[in-house]
Amino acid sequence: MRQKLSKIRRLFRRDDGSATIEFAILFPVFITIFGSAYEAGLISTRMTMLERGTDVAVRDLRLGNDNVDTFDELKARICNVSGVIPDCMGALHVELTPVSTEDWDMRQGGSDCIDRDEDITPVVSFTQGGSNELMLVRVCAVVEPMSPISLLGLRLPRVNQSDYALIATAVFVNEP
Numbered sequence: 001m002r003q004k005l006s007k008i009r010r011l012f013r014r015d016d017g018s019a020t021i022e023f024a025i026l027f028p029v030f031i032t033i034f035g036s037a038y039e040a041g042l043i044s045t046r047m048t049m050l051e052r053g054t055d056v057a058v059r060d061l062r063l064g065n066d067n068v069d070t071f072d073e074l075k076a077r078i079c080n081v082s083g084v085i086p087d088c089m090g091a092l093h094v095e096l097t098p099v100s101t102e103d104w105d106m107r108q109g110g111s112d113c114i115d116r117d118e119d120i121t122p123v124v125s126f127t128q129g130g131s132n133e134l135m136l137v138r139v140c141a142v143v144e145p146m147s148p149i150s151l152l153g154l155r156l157p158r159v160n161q162s163d164y165a166l167i168a169t170a171v172f173v174n175e176p
Contacts, residue, residue, distance in 0.1 A: 049085070
């Protein structure tokens with residue numbers, strides 16, 4: 001009996017294989033942290049480029065440049081400048097509406113986004129406005145996360161079960 005107990009004690013005292021146990025416990029934690037950091041950088045890059053694309057397109061629109069006369073041209077201009085949004089023309093929704101300077105009533109709530117799970121797209125509001133009129137531009141890009149179960153993927157604003165929304169807003173006054 002004592003021999004069996006001493007063999008069992010020696011078995012539990014052995015430390016070979018302990019690195020494998022530590023690796024098995026810590027590896028998923030490190031991969032989750034690295035994956036979340038990569039996705040945060042990707043989202044930050046996409047958001048920054050969406051805001052830059054919106055700013056450049058709004059500047060062209062504000063100054064009355066010839067290359068931004070229609071909704072599709074504005075959308076194409078934003079997509080060309082931003083460059084890092086996958087399927088940009090299909091994932092982008094742009095609203096351009098005037099803001100009343102009498103009551104400063106800006107549309108409340110979030111921007112309308114395209115739900116790629118549905119066949120219906122949101123109604124497009126594209127009113128270029130008149131001279132010296134205050135205009136509100138809202139741009140929503142729908143992007144699929146790299147890993148929807150990552151720490152960051154669980155916290156993003158959702159459009160549907162698989163996509164999240166990046167929203168850029170700009171306000172400008174039409175030049176006379």
